[in-house]
Amino acid sequence: MQRTDNHPDSYYVVTAKEMVEYPKLEGAERADVCVIGGGFTGVSAALNLAEKGFDVVLLEAERMGYGASGRCGGLIGSGQRKDVLEMEHLYGLEQSRVLWAFAEAAKEEIRGRVAKHDIQCDLQKGQLVGVHKRSYCDWPEELADALAERYDYPHCRALNASEAREMVATPTFLGGLWDAEAMVLHPLNYVLGLARAASEAGVRIYENSRVRWYTRRDPAEVKTRHGSVQASFVVLACNGYLGKLERRVAGKIMPINNFMIATEPLGEGRCNELISGRFGVHDTRFVVNYFRLSDDHRLLFGGGENYRPGFPRDIENFVRPYMLRIFPQLADARIDYDWGGTLSVTVNRMPHFGRLRPNVYFAQGYSGHGISTASFAGKVIAEAIAGTAERFDVMAGIPIHTFPGGTLLRYPGMVLGMTYYSIIDRL
Ligand SMILES: Cc1cc2nc3c(=O)[nH]c(=O)nc-3n(C[C@H](O)[C@H](O)[C@H](O)COP(=O)(O)OP(=O)(O)OC[C@H]3O[C@@H](n4cnc5c(N)ncnc54)[C@H](O)[C@@H]3O)c2cc1C
Numbered sequence: 350m351q352r353t354d355n356h357p358d359s360y361y362v363v364t365a366k367e368m369v370e371y372p373k374l375e376g377a378e379r380a381d382v383c384v385i386g387g388g389f390t391g392v393s394a395a396l397n398l399a400e401k402g403f404d405v406v407l408l409e410a411e412r413m414g415y416g417a418s419g420r421c422g423g424l425i426g427s428g429q430r431k432d433v434l435e436m437e438h439l440y441g442l443e444q445s446r447v448l449w450a451f452a453e454a455a456k457e458e459i460r461g462r463v464a465k466h467d468i469q470c471d472l473q474k475g476q477l478v479g480v481h482k483r484s485y486c487d488w489p490e491e492l493a494d495a496l497a498e499r500y501d502y503p504h505c506r507a508l509n510a511s512e513a514r515e516m517v518a519t520p521t522f523l524g525g526l527w528d529a530e531a532m533v534l535h536p537l538n539y540v541l542g543l544a545r546a547a548s549e550a551g552v553r554i555y556e557n558s559r560v561r562w563y564t565r566r567d568p569a570e571v572k573t574r575h576g577s578v579q580a581s582f583v584v585l586a587c588n589g590y591l592g593k594l595e596r597r598v599a600g601k602i603m604p605i606n607n608f609m610i611a612t613e614p615l616g617e618g619r620c621n622e623l624i625s626g627r628f629g630v631h632d633t634r635f636v637v638n639y640f641r642l643s644d645d646h647r648l649l650f651g652g653g654e655n656y657r658p659g660f661p662r663d664i665e666n667f668v669r670p671y672m673l674r675i676f677p678q679l680a681d682a683r684i685d686y687d688w689g690g691t692l693s694v695t696v697n698r699m700p701h702f703g704r705l706r707p708n709v710y711f712a713q714g715y716s717g718h719g720i721s722t723a724s725f726a727g728k729v730i731a732e733a734i735a736g737t738a739e740r741f742d743v744m745a746g747i748p749i750h751t752f753p754g755g756t757l758l759r760y761p762g763m764v765l766g767m768t769y770y771s772i773i774d775r776l
Contacts, residue, residue, distance in 0.1 A: 353368060355412045356414075360609075362537065364643075366469050366538050367542055369413075371554040373575060373576075375576050376575075378579070379580070380406040380553070382404070383408065384408070385408050386409065386590070387407060388414065388418035389540055389723035390586035390588065390719075390726050392413070394728075395407045395547045396550055398731045398735075399547060399550035399552045401735045408555050410557070410559035411557065413540065413544040414544070417691060418540045419540055420536070420537075421720065422641075422651045424629035424720070425456060425532040425534065427452060427476075427528055427530060429718065430699065430716045432492055434491060434492060449500050451725060452722070456531075458721075459472075460472070465546075468542030468543070470536075472534045475533075476527075476628055477516055478525055478633060479517060479524075479525050481632045485524075488526075493526060506526070506527045506529075507525075508524055508527055510524050516626070517630055520677075522632070560594060567707075581708060584734075586727070588602075588715070589604040591604075595705070595711070598705070601752070604658075605655070605691070606690070607692060608687070609650065611643070611647045611649050612682045612685065613682060615648065623679075624640075637717065638671055650672045652672065653671050694714060695716055696752060700715050700744065701713050712730060729741040
């Protein structure tokens with residue numbers, strides 16, 4: 350039987366396909382690159398580096414996919430976390446096109462990896478964004494037009510309320526945006542499949558090997574309780590789980606907790622009445638609701654956040670009201686699994702890439718848009734370490750402000766900010 354200790358008791362863990370146990374780091378090792386963190390960012394960096402001929406050690410504090418990557422909604426949206434209308438406003442058309450192209454490359458990286466390594470992660474196409482507010486009703490058409498005209502992306506279509514509700518049986522959708530080339534997958538199976546590919550490519554993966562500190566010299570010394578790695582490059586891929594490992598980037602992100610539930614199997618017929626396919630769905634709320642059907646006919650639903658260390662004691666009853674607001678018809682559905690995870694957001698919700706020294710790279714703060722951006726981050730960190738930093742440097746050039754109050758006082762400020770936005774959501 351596969352060991353699932355350390356992992357939460359989630360639907361993903363119960364349906365994991367490649368839960369391999371990797372050893373703990375013991376003793377001293379040398380490598381070209383030491384990657385810290387076994388989520389999408391770290392595994393993608395390690396795999397891409399190994400394919401370029403680097404000798405790589407990956408250290409994961411718990412188990413591979415233990416963090417947000419093994420717990421998330423699985424929705425792979427097109428573009429960056431901000432849509433192109435907002436990005437054009439902030440950065441201009443040219444820069445917005447560059448960032449859009451990167452996001453498309455990120456989707457291609459995922460599709461390519463799943464095919465190349467035959468990762469059984471239930472990758473499906475399609476995503477519907479449900480509009481929850483009258484004042485947003487023009488947005489789908491504006492965005493679909495902009496994407497078709499200025500980004501050569503003809504795959505989005507605006508939906509009116511009845512079209513949206515035909516696809517998703519919720520009274521809350523007043524319209525929608527259909528994106529035929531967005532995707533959805535089983536995130537834990539995807540990250541475990543990538544880990545298997547990385548291991549086959551020669552990456553030495555160690556689990557239960559928390560990094561306690563590292564030196565900023567060249568080569569760097571990376572230290573765990575029972576071992577150490579001397580490496581020419583270090584990649585920090587800890588995101589919301591960074592803790593105090595690197596204070597110089599911690600103040601740029603806010604760890605926040607997000608929660609999911611999985612219903613009992615509802616049966617094919619009832620599922621088809623809820624959602625007309627296996628695509629991903631989310632709404633336009635700031636505190637977003639996101640959901641999809643699983644291949645064993647459950648509803649996997651994410652909703653609700655908190656902004657302090659620690660999860661609510663009763664996650665099921667924390668998330669369930671969000672689900673019932675979208676699908677009141679599920680009042681009788683039993684909840685079989687509930688779990689939470691920690692992601693990180695930045696002040697402007699754009700990702701934070703950079704170098705702390707010429708040999709220390711990091712990427713974090715994907716702000717809920719991490720499956721594609723983190724996969725891309727790993728790829729471009731590998732490119733940069735191999736000497737082609739063009740794409741990495743564009744991402745690293747996006748300005749990211751420090752949270753007011755730094756790591757000490759960021760939580761109260763965030764609670765105030767998020768309370769404001771959740772009130773706006775409801776108005
Ligand atoms: C509930 C939830 C739902 C989400 N839904 C979506 C979604 O639908 N679509 C989407 O695009 N994004 C979603 N996200 C965000 C997405 O999951 C993350 O942005 C992404 O997984 C980040 O990947 P990562 O590899 O950077 O970080 P993580 O997956 O969090 O990995 C970081 C790893 O670093 C390890 N680590 C930390 N410190 C150390 C140390 N000192 N030594 C060694 N290892 C260490 C941790 O144990 C962890 O495994 C969601 C997140 C959550 C929590």
